[in-house]
Amino acid sequence: MDFIGAYSVGNLSYLLKGFLITLEVAVISIILSFVIGSLLGTLRYAKIPVSSKIVAVIVETIRNSPLLLIIFFSYFGLREVGLKLEIMPAAIMALTIFESAMISEIVRSGLNSIEKGQIEAARSSGLTYIQTMWHIILPQALKRMIPPLVSQFISLLKDTSLAVVIALPEMLHNAQGIYNGNVTYVIPIFILVALIYFIVNYCLSLVARALEKRLDTNQKDGKNGNRRIRAASLSG
Amino acid sequence: MLNFSILTKYFDLYFQGFLTTIEVSIIGLICSFILGVIVAVMRIAPLRILNWIGTCFVEFIRNIPLILIVFFFYYGLSNYINLSGFAAGTIGLTIYTAAFIAEAVRAGIQSVDKGQMEAARSSGLTYIQAMKHIVLPQAIKIVIPPIGNQFINLVKNSSILGLVAGMELMYFADYVHEKTWISFDTYIFAALFYLVLTIPLSFFVNRSEKRLARSY
Numbered sequence: 001m002d003f004i005g006a007y008s009v010g011n012l013s014y015l016l017k018g019f020l021i022t023l024e025v026a027v028i029s030i031i032l033s034f035v036i037g038s039l040l041g042t043l044r045y046a047k048i049p050v051s052s053k054i055v056a057v058i059v060e061t062i063r064n065s066p067l068l069l070i071i072f073f074s075y076f077g078l079r080e081v082g083l084k085l086e087i088m089p090a091a092i093m094a095l096t097i098f099e100s101a102m103i104s105e106i107v108r109s110g111l112n113s114i115e116k117g118q119i120e121a122a123r124s125s126g127l128t129y130i131q132t133m134w135h136i137i138l139p140q141a142l143k144r145m146i147p148p149l150v151s152q153f154i155s156l157l158k159d160t161s162l163a164v165v166i167a168l169p170e171m172l173h174n175a176q177g178i179y180n181g182n183v184t185y186v187i188p189i190f191i192l193v194a195l196i197y198f199i200v201n202y203c204l205s206l207v208a209r210a211l212e213k214r215l216d217t218n219q220k221d222g223k224n225g226n227r228r229i230r231a232a233s234l235s236g
Numbered sequence: 237m238l239n240f241s242i243l244t245k246y247f248d249l250y251f252q253g254f255l256t257t258i259e260v261s262i263i264g265l266i267c268s269f270i271l272g273v274i275v276a277v278m279r280i281a282p283l284r285i286l287n288w289i290g291t292c293f294v295e296f297i298r299n300i301p302l303i304l305i306v307f308f309f310y311y312g313l314s315n316y317i318n319l320s321g322f323a324a325g326t327i328g329l330t331i332y333t334a335a336f337i338a339e340a341v342r343a344g345i346q347s348v349d350k351g352q353m354e355a356a357r358s359s360g361l362t363y364i365q366a367m368k369h370i371v372l373p374q375a376i377k378i379v380i381p382p383i384g385n386q387f388i389n390l391v392k393n394s395s396i397l398g399l400v401a402g403m404e405l406m407y408f409a410d411y412v413h414e415k416t417w418i419s420f421d422t423y424i425f426a427a428l429f430y431l432v433l434t435i436p437l438s439f440f441v442n443r444s445e446k447r448l449a450r451s452y
Contacts, residue, residue: 060435060438061431063438064388064392064430064431064434064435064438065392065427065430065431065434066392066393066394066395066406066430067392068395068396068398068399068406069395069406069409069423069426069427069430072409072410072413072419072423073419073420073423073424073427076413076419076420076423077419077420077422077423077424078420079419080418080419080420081420154299158299158300158301158302159301161301161303161304162301162303162396164303165399172301172303172304172307179311183315186311186312186314186315187308187312190304190307190308190312193304194296194300194304194308197299197300197301197304198295198296198299198300201298201299201300202295202299205295205298205299
């Protein structure tokens with residue numbers, strides 16, 4: 001184990017470069033998946049006869065498949081049917097597909113956690129369905145969704161490392177580049193990468209927990225709702 | 237349309253990988269459950285140092301990628317002990333999943349009202365009796381759905397063994413891909429094998445979640 005050699009300035013900046021790619025891919029993917037996931041989640045929540053069922057089948061299929069398989073599929077599989085993506089777009093696409101399905105469940109359980117009586121009350125006071133959703137249900141649901149969304153971002157950051165299999169130049173890929181040149185660097189580099197991941201994700205998880213606590217004290221019935229959402233977002 | 241000749245021609249390989257995936261998942265579940273319960277008990281035990289160790293384990297493992305843990309055991313330790321891909325992958329999966337199970341078990345035990353323990357103790361039961369007969373039976377009910385979720389994740393995460401020559405489904409999917417150079421169908425078939433495992437599991441978990449919600 002050669003810690004001093006492994007942590008040379010050149011190696012560190014190379015790792016950092018990889019981390020920036022990790023961050024970039026994760027941020028782009030979470031934004032895209034939030035948009036798509038909200039759409040899918042709302043569609044499933046609204047119980048529109050056929051489309052809700054179709055969305056349910058798609059979401060459950062994706063949620064129950066390994067992400068690694070989806071990554072391979074986006075990069076190699078889609079090539080065969082004419083969609084030739086570069087490495088980075090393929091990685092973003094795979095992560096977006098997977099996370100959209102996950103986030104749609106967060107959105108759906110967030111919406112479900114709002115009492116049905118609120119819809120009835122709003123509707124009977126004269127608001128239309130769309131107005132009710134926009135002014136009454138969504139603002140409350142969104143607030144409850146924030147902590148599980150932060151947790152989801154943590155798993156997305158971790159999952160981005162899987163894109164190493166299609167040679168996305170993210171942190172783990174660059175780490176491999178470093179230790180492939182010198183076997184004594186393997187453990188020091190692994191420790192460093194783990195620490196970087198830990199520090200970033202732990203800080204994010206503290207943010208998620210603080211937000212959760214604030215919500216719990218803000219709303220009396222928040223605790224129950226949040227627990228249900230958290231159960232939906234528990235992902236490894 | 238899908239090219240089913242791949243499936244028929246390589247069915248033996250797919251099936252062999254499928255069985256290994258089941259094997260890894262079951263070994264992983266049992267080991268990570270045991271490790272997870274130990275860590276959970278450490279976190280609530282009335283001893284500061286144990287709490288601290290348990291918390292460090294859970295927080296550290298939960299916040300780093302699984303692939304890093306598996307690679308550590310496979311590549312990182314290769315100079316010291318030579319673990320097979322299967323062993324390195326299973327150890328990595330076990331440690332990773334244990335951290336999540338520990339959290340679920342701890343939350344389950346703590347969700348049982350403290351009054352129950354006090355009532356049991358004041359009616360003459362010892363701490364262990366109270367834990368065994370009063371607290372744990374109630375906690376188990378709460379803990380089953382999240383552990384079911386972790387089992388689904390475990391099955392999906394076992395695909396990581398494919399990257400360290402773990403001879404499971406993902407590994408053979410890659411093998412078939414290299415043999416045929418047809419990737420679209422190859423990966424779709426592999427996904428079907430995974431879904432055969434995960435869809436019934438998630439159905440079961442959803443049902444037990446609903447039943448639990450109703451019992452409140």
